[in-house]
Amino acid sequence: MISFAGLPHLDYLDLCDNNLSGRIPSNIGAHANLLFINLSNNRLHGFIPPSICNLTKLISLDLSYNLLSNGFPTCDNLAKLYLNHNKLTGPIPPSLLNLASLKVLDISNNKIMGSIPKGIGNLTSLEWLDISSNQIMGSIPKSIGNLTSLERLDISSNQIMGSIPNSMGNLRSLKFLNLSNNQMSGPIPSTFSKLISVNIISIKSNQLNGILPPELGLLVLLSYLDLSTNQLVGGIPPEIGQCHSLSSLLVSDNLLTGRIPQELGYLSELYELDLSKNNLSGAIPVTFSDLYHLLKLNLSYNSLAGRVPYLAAGVISLDRNIEIQMTYLHVKHTKAENIKV
CATH class of the missing domain: 3.80.10.10 (Ribonuclease Inhibitor)
Structure with missing residues (x-):
């Protein structure tokens, strides 16, 4: 004691x-x-x-x-207030919404149930909000957009449903956003273009549909984007090639179609690119030869065809494509067993 x-x-x-x-x-x-x-x-x-x-x-x-x-x-x-990694149960209490001075709230990795209170937007001083890895249900309230000082938002690994509110675009101080491993549906809001400070976005393993918004190309500080395992359709917008800070682009296991835009080859900081398990077609862009920092490239399970350009990646997976010709494949600083065709 x-x-x-x-x-x-x-x-x-x-x-x-x-x-x-x-x-x-x-x-x-x-x-x-x-x-x-x-x-x-x-x-x-x-x-x-x-x-x-x-x-x-x-x-x-x-x-x-x-x-x-x-x-x-x-x-x-x-x-x-840090209560993370305990065994707390029950809903988020209404009294929490009266803490006007609260800047950090971490209640992740508990057994908290119920929904995100609509009054969460009252906590306008919040800079860090982590409610991940609980049993929270319902949808993300529109009032989340009132938290304009927020720099980190993690709602991952819950049972959140519904769509991502357009008001989330108001979070212009946000640097880290994780909504992954939920049951959210609907499109990625075009208002994400207003997240001018964001470095990391992960919304993997949901049920998002609609297209990849071209407006994502305005996120010049974005370094990590993971939208894998959703139901996104349409093509990869060439505007993504304007995200010059991007080091990881992961959009595997969606329903994307069309050609891989050559603009992705302009992402000079890219070290991980996973476009696997879609229905992309055409050839691998020759601009991929300029991705000198690329370590992992996965284009498997698509409908790609044609010759493979010079690639500097350390691990390459191209299997389950159509008529990939290896004539011009050259892998820099790697071994043959790292190539999957």
Whole structure:
């Protein structure tokens, strides 16, 4: 059992990365000067005592990586709240939506159920929101677009349905977006063109349909794009070739058709390209010879034909295509067993 008795002036408490077990003592709320509590990476279990919110000066609370199963502290002045990797259950409490100063909320990897509250847009100070790997259902509320200070948004690995709201395009400070491993449908909003700060977008393993928006080409800071395992149709827009920071482009296992645009060969930072399991046709663009940083290229399970240009990739997969001719294949710094045809 942890005890904090006899420390009336305590304002900073850090006991992380120990082997502490037992429960958080209910008298923790008696230490009125506490500003910072970090009890992460221990074996604490049971409920989070409500008395913790008697700490009116508390601005940072980290209880992550424990075995806590009940309680959801919503202390008025909190700026950072980490409850990730516990065993918390139940819905997100409405009282959470009153924390006007909250900048970081991480409740990922729990057993939280219910839906994302419509009032989530009230938390306008949020910069980091991670609710991934829970059992959250319903749709993403339109009010998410009110979180204009948000830099990281992770809703992956839940049971989210419905479409991506157009209002998400308002998140112009967003750098990281992960909506993967859900059940979302509908198109990718063209308003994504407004995500001018975004570096990483992952929406893989959903049921998205519609086309790849040409407006994605306006995301000049985008370095990672994963839209694999959806139901996207149409062609690959040549505008993607304007994303000059792109290092990973993954759109495998969709319903894409048409030719591979030569503009993809202009992505000089590209090191991973996976267009497999679509219905792409035509030849591999000769501009792919200019992809000198390319390490992984997967074009398998399409309807490509023609000669293969000089390729500098380390691992190449071209199998299950039509009449691929290897006459001009030259793989730089690799072994023959890394080539799959």
